Amino acid sequence: MAIKSNKMPTSSSDASSPSAATGKIWDIPLRLFHWLLMFAVIGAVISAKTANWFWHEKMGLMVLGLIGFRIIWGLIGTDHARFSRFPLSLNRVIQYIRSRLAGDRTYTPGHAPTGAWATIILLAVLGAMAGFGTMANNDILFEGPLAAWVGAYTNTATYWHRALERVLFAVLIAHLAAMLTYRVWLKINLVPAMVTGGKDKKAKPFSRRHQMIGVALLLIMVVAAQTLGLLGERYYL
Template sequence: MTQKIKVWDGAVRFFHWVMVLLVAGLWFSGTEGYIVLHQLMAYSLAALLIARIGWGIWGSQSARFSQFAASPKAAIGYLRNTKPVAGHNPASSYMIFTLLALLMLQIVSGLATFDNSYMNDGPLVALLPGSWVDLASAVHTVNIDIILILVTVHIGFALWHSWRYDNVIKTMITGNAELNSVAQPELRSSWRFFLMLAALLLLMYYWQGRVLLALL
């Protein structure tokens, strides 16, 4: 029997769509050379990612990494017998973890990336050997292309899944899904996530944001 259940809390949905906007903005600002704006969005993304990692440990059931982490066998089995689930499915979990890891790598490499203007180098550039800075800069340049490719693949599979099975895109917007014989996940109030995010954004502001905002 089909029933409407709440799958995603406000924290997960906020993270998902704001991350999409920030990644798009980071790509555009980096490509066009708007370095100050690029760095401001990078620190915002860093705060968002750290908050999501925290929510993946202490948050709602469907948001916790322990709930959707899956073995390769489970992921392959799911692809052979695809069906709607309340949350991330075993196959998509690998994409989620990969994107989170690559985004964190992009942030860290950006902290050690050299900028030709000499004004907006990453804050770690002055602390690291030149060879490390060169490596970080190279990783930062290549890694964004990998991220964009994986994001495109992720969007493609989400569209395909929404067409063939259940509308996961709509579910990520509304938080609700109509599923058969699936238990309601335990959802926690999202205020803890937003409080954690606000604290991290404030920390980023006092670390680097004040200086960058003055340069706009």
């Protein structure tokens, strides 16, 4: 169900000049999602490498909850957050790359075709890793909260959880390289918009209610994922 935005301006400067751009590109829940995801993924990797399984479980489940939120937000979120707005067709991707190579340096708010694909891949890899993690085991005493329920499949899940580590690192390096390429080659800095929300001249301001629903949903998904960690006996060795 689409939640309509109201016409409340989001800042005082917007209110003082109604003809100026008032809409933002990224809503608050999406920005919160992004930076919490970065925190949780880094936390999950560091805790795994230092064999701190207590924190690995917390961080990994946080990733799981965040991905769950993002999937729902892709369906009911604000304009540019919606999967239906992602320009994923092969034609759009080819056209986009061609136009960049031909010297196009303009910035269109929202995900570019390549960025939309990168987003889908990042969400899929992280979702799969966190999902397999809940069923994985470390050959000693620590195991994901669902491992006891899936029998011998826990070893397959462990295999894939481990195998995806390299894929994750490759995708993350590509993500950062893309930011750098935009900055250096195209002279477009994408990062501030992920902090402030950026500006979309054609968009209406997001409604406060819609954004609050998003933040609440994000918190609910993260807490719900953490409750998985309460299942069964837990040994962090």
